[in-house]
Amino acid sequence: MGSDHTRPAPSAPPRVRRILVVTVVPLFVATVLAAVLLWPRGGAPQTDGGADVPRYSGTVTRVVNEPCPSVPSVPEGTPRVGDGRCGTVDVRVDDGPTAGQQVRTPVPDGPGAPRVEVGDEVILVELTDPTDPTTSNWNIAEHQRGTPMIWLAVVFAAAIVAFGRWRGLAALAGLAASFAILLTFVLPGIGAGRSPLLVAVVGAALIMFVVLYLTHGVTAQTSVAVLGTLGSLVLTGVLATIATAATHLTGFGSEDATTLSMFQGDVDLHGLLLAGIIIGSLGVLDDVTVTQAATVTELANANPGLTRLQLYRAATRVGRAHIASTVNTIVLAYAGASLPLLLLLTADARPIGQILTSEFLAQEIVRSAVATLGLIAAVPLTTGLAAVVTAAGRTDAVPPADAPAARPQPDRSEALAALSSPRTAGSNEPARQRAAPPPEATDRWPESNRSTDTAW
Secondary structure, three states, X not given: OOOOOOOOXXXXXXXXXXXXXXXXXXXXXXXXXXXXXXXXXXXXXXXXXXXXXXXXXXXXXXXXXEOOOOOOOOOOOOOOOOXXXXXXXXXXXXXXXXXXXXXXXXXXXOOOOOOOOOOXXXXXXXXXXXXXXXXXXEEEEEEOXXXXXXXXXXXXXXXXXXXXXXXXXXXXXXXXXXXXHHHHHHHHHHHOOXXXXXXXXXXXXXXXXXHXXXXXXXXXXXXXXXXXXXXXXXXXXXXHHHHHHHOOOOOOOOHHHHHHHHHOOOOOHHHHHHHHHHHHXXXXXXXXXXXXXXXXXXXXXXXXXXOHHHHHHXXXXXXXXXXXXXXXXXXXXXXXXXHHHHHHHHOOOOOHHHHHOOHHHHHHHHHHHHHHHHHHHHHHHHHHHHHHHHHHHXXXXXXXXXXXXXXXXXXXXXXXXXXXXXXXXXXXXXXXXXXXXXXXXXXXXXXXXXXXXXXX
């Protein structure tokens, strides 16, 4: 699954492979054992989330808009609750015990209420009157998004496979494995009361092993990327622990965290913040480490004469350019996910210093800074490992018997003398006519398809 249509990296010599196996295999075994010990048992924890309201699929068949009744005047500055949409909507129920029946619901109104038209597929909820169980009311909860999302997933997968071919297919398998580990180990483990930081580190390491080897193949280059990613993850976890302790972050910096604490009071929100930093950093770290390992390998193949230090310096220059763009990517990703929060800050009348040091904004700043520091550390760590492994492989490797002879290096003094010598008579004639080969040289070229280009 790790093969693709690009030129494969040369095989590492046996000694280098043995060193990598002795280093990587114990780390993988330790990760699997830790996952087994931390694996949640006994099913998902029960939460007090209220009664489950029945939800059914339906199709809008009629929309009747009516003028809203007049309401008493409200004081100026009072926020609006809805946008004043009134009327009724007829919906055909598509599943459930009342499938095929027409039900009537009020036009959805209020903050975030969906706007429906005839033909829209919607989700219906049936609310039963607690005082009279025989009486129920129907309401439109939201649009039905299953079909568009399925088509989007199909286009997404087709584009990746069409461009990446076998490697694209392996990337999709790695993506599925990542979601499987998150949904079956990380989230249930944190929900079961395990240490969020420990679960996140083990889960991230397990995702890293599966995804990197599945996507890029079991090679020395991938093993270097694995070691660089694992080392950077550990460093990111240490930095996150120190930074959150120094800034006294509690994890209650968002409305989602506060809501979670109401339903699952045993979840460590401070540890959950650390776990989020670890999981979020993994997606960027493996990109940088794989790129740096591949860069060192390609530089060594392009110029076998480069030393370890030269390989390190050249690949680090590439890493600096990559980091410069990736740092901006991290900040913009967090800003894009927090646009409502940023808009809320623009309306805050407090001084900018108080806003920046508040819990909900300081949490995002610490998250971005720690992820960036771990990313920066990944470049020299992975590049140094790759340079050592690549140089050792080049030193120990024995050239094959059919390998072409090395091109002889030109004598610089002779080249300068030839360029500075005066032109003689008949120099306008082609060089091949002026310099006739000696008779013995002609006898050496019996093959008609052999190249006659002069070697340096």
